Amino acid sequence: MPDLRARTVPESGFVAVEGIDRSGKTTLVAALRTALAGRGWRVAARAEPSTGPVGVFFRQVSADLTLPAYAAALLSAADRHQQQPTLAHDLATHDLVVSDRYYLSGLAYHHADGIEPAAYRSLNGGIRRPDLYLYLAVTPAVAAGRGEPPQGRWEHPDLTARLPAAYTAAIDQLVDVEHARLIHIDASQPAPQVLFEALDAITAVASERKPQP
Numbered sequence: 001m002p003d004l005r006a007r008t009v010p011e012s013g014f015v016a017v018e019g020i021d022r023s024g025k026t027t028l029v030a031a032l033r034t035a036l037a038g039r040g041w042r043v044a045a046r047a048e049p050s051t052g053p054v055g056v057f058f059r060q061v062s063a064d065l066t067l068p069a070y071a072a073a074l075l076s077a078a079d080r081h082q083q084q085p086t087l088a089h090d091l092a093t094h095d096l097v098v099s100d101r102y103y104l105s106g107l108a109y110h111h112a113d114g115i116e117p118a119a120y121r122s123l124n125g126g127i128r129r130p131d132l133y134l135y136l137a138v139t140p141a142v143a144a145g146r147g148e149p150p151q152g153r154w155e156h157p158d159l160t161a162r163l164p165a166a167y168t169a170a171i172d173q174l175v176d177v178e179h180a181r182l183i184h185i186d187a188s189q190p191a192p193q194v195l196f197e198a199l200d201a202i203t204a205v206a207s208e209r210k211p212q213p
Contacts, residue, residue: 012090012091012092012094012095012096012097013095013096013097013131013132013202013205013206014087014096014097014099014128014129014130014131014132015032015096015097015098015099015130015131015132015133015134015205016098016099016102016103016104016130016133016134017029017032017098017100017101017134017136017198018102018104018105018108018133018134018135018136019105019138019187020138020140020160020163020167021143021154021155022138022143023137023143023187024136024138024187024191024194025100025136026047026100027191028134028136028191028194029045029047029098029100030045031191031195032195032198032199033045035195035199036095036096036199036202041095041096042093042094042095042096043094043095043096043097043098044090044093044094044096044097044098045097045098045099045100046083046087046090046097046099047099047100047101048076048079048099048100048101048102048105048106049062049079050079050082050083052079052082052083052086053082054075054078054079054082055079055082055083057075058075058076058079061075062152062153062154063152063153064152065156067153069110069115070115072110072113072153073106073110073113073119073120073123074123076106076109076110077106077120077123077124080102080106080124080127081124081126081127084127084128087128088128091128096202099130102130102133103124103127103129103130103174104133104135104167104170104171104174104182106120106124107120107121107170107173107174108166108167108169108170109154109159109163109166111166111169112159112160112162112163112166113153117169117170117173118173121173121177121178130180131181131205132181132182132183132201132202132205133174133180133181133183134182134183134185134198134201135182135183135184135185136187136194137185137186137187138186138187138188139164139188140160140161140163140164142187142188181205183197183201185197185198185201
């Protein structure tokens, strides 16, 4: 396990934990917060959709399979835009902000819903991009065995069947167009190993941001 007892982050950092439903995002975010806080880091955790007005509305209407795909994409982006001031505050008052889903999952899910990544990217102009994406890679079959799936638009079999290709296209968009830093983690591994690899990736970024003597 990386030694994080010394606080090595010179300024706030932003990490997004991404992946399909039941890939282990929520579990990993909680574990990261506990592990890093125990070593002296001030860590804020976030999630999407948010608990703000747009996020709550987006969750409600996502149960409606007849909602036009572009309307869903607009609501998703609007929620992220509305949360930017809160995100900025968290970044100003913490060493690290960890988000359970963010922009990559938006790109992938809305692409699977029929929205091209470039179009969704245009809806997200001006949002704060993460310093690091942790992509929890797991097959839909493995994820499906991890409990009862939620109901609604994003769990419809036609959409979930398109998600692997959609994530590939979204990741290509991030890496090739936005030059994002993204780490793949095999989320079919035991949770302690997933946490170890996530901590290793975060500390690697932190060490680069550490002030030079």
